[in-house]
Amino acid sequence: MGTEESRKEMDMGTYLLEKMTWPEVEEALKTVELAVLPVGSTEQHGSNTTFDTDTARAREFCRLLAEELPDKVLVGPVIPIGIAFHHMSFPGTLTVQPETLLQYLTDVAWSFKQHGLQKLLFINGHGGNRTVLDLACTKVLHELDMQVGWVGIMTDTAGDVMAEKVDSDIYGHGCEVETSQLLYLHPESVRESALEPAEVQDALYNKKWINMPYRWHEISAGGALGDATKSSYELGQAVTETALKRIVGAIEQQFGVSR
Numbered sequence: 737m738g739t740e741e742s743r744k745e746m747d748m749g750t751y752l753l754e755k756m757t758w759p760e761v762e763e764a765l766k767t768v769e770l771a772v773l774p775v776g777s778t779e780q781h782g783s784n785t786t787f788d789t790d791t792a793r794a795r796e797f798c799r800l801l802a803e804e805l806p807d808k809v810l811v812g813p814v815i816p817i818g819i820a821f822h823h824m825s826f827p828g829t830l831t832v833q834p835e836t837l838l839q840y841l842t843d844v845a846w847s848f849k850q851h852g853l854q855k856l857l858f859i860n861g862h863g864g865n866r867t868v869l870d871l872a873c874t875k876v877l878h879e880l881d882m883q884v885g886w887v888g889i890m891t892d893t894a895g896d897v898m899a900e901k902v903d904s905d906i907y908g909h910g911c912e913v914e915t916s917q918l919l920y921l922h923p924e925s926v927r928e929s930a931l932e933p934a935e936v937q938d939a940l941y942n943k944k945w946i947n948m949p950y951r952w953h954e955i956s957a958g959g960a961l962g963d964a965t966k967s968s969y970e971l972g973q974a975v976t977e978t979a980l981k982r983i984v985g986a987i988e989q990q991f992g993v994s995r
């Protein structure tokens with residue numbers, strides 16, 4: 737995106753921090769009520785989609801969110817590396833320690849607070865970040881006294897739409913749904929010529945009584961779930977627009993921020 741384009745976006749009240757200058761941010765802060773931080777991951781998604789899958793989905797979703805709440809939201813830069821130990825046996829995956837991400841997210845929250853922003857929402861693109869996001873929100877509330885929360889943009893907020901429309905038996909990673917969401921949000925990350933159905937070894941991996949951590953290659957040797965060949969722009973649109981509508985509603989209800 738060129739500077740003129742980002743200038744236009746800003747004039748519409750879509751505030752993306754990394755595309756702004758400080759005088760522009762100072763002006764925007766007169767109306768902005770909520771800081772939003774996309775949190776991604778750099779990890780394998782089978783042969784179907786590239787390493788920026790979760791990062792690009794989180795970032796592009798936040799752009800749509802900012803468009804829905806003009807002048808009210810300031811979107812920070814995406815955090816590109818999350819918790820992905822369970823994918824480390826696949827070449828290229830990067831991870832940080834839970835303690836590192838926890839401290840990092842807390843530090844960014846503290847920074848927003850220095851500029852007068854008391855409300856913060858983490859938008860999560862990667863399931864492996866969930867437990868750390870819970871902890872980060874606990875720290876940010878009790879140590880920084882900010883109003884804070886996190887939400888996911890697929891299963892967490894549009895699980896019912898997925899259950900209704902998805903054809904694959906098992907999904908959730910590098911799958912029909914995630915590939916579809918990318919076709920809608922960031923098609924550059926989809927390797928259309930390499931889409932393939934997954935061979936899943938343990939379809940019940942997350943449906944057992946006792947919660948146990950796992951290694952992804954033991955669940956799916958190829959690294960993905962479901963059948964990405966069935967992905968579509970339309971499914972991605974249905975999942976994303978549902979999640980977006982619900983999250984905008986929740987921001988109004990839980991943060992008291994509306995258009």
Ligand SMILES: [Zn+2]
Pocket residue numbers: 781789790861862909910914
């Ligand atoms: Zn993913």
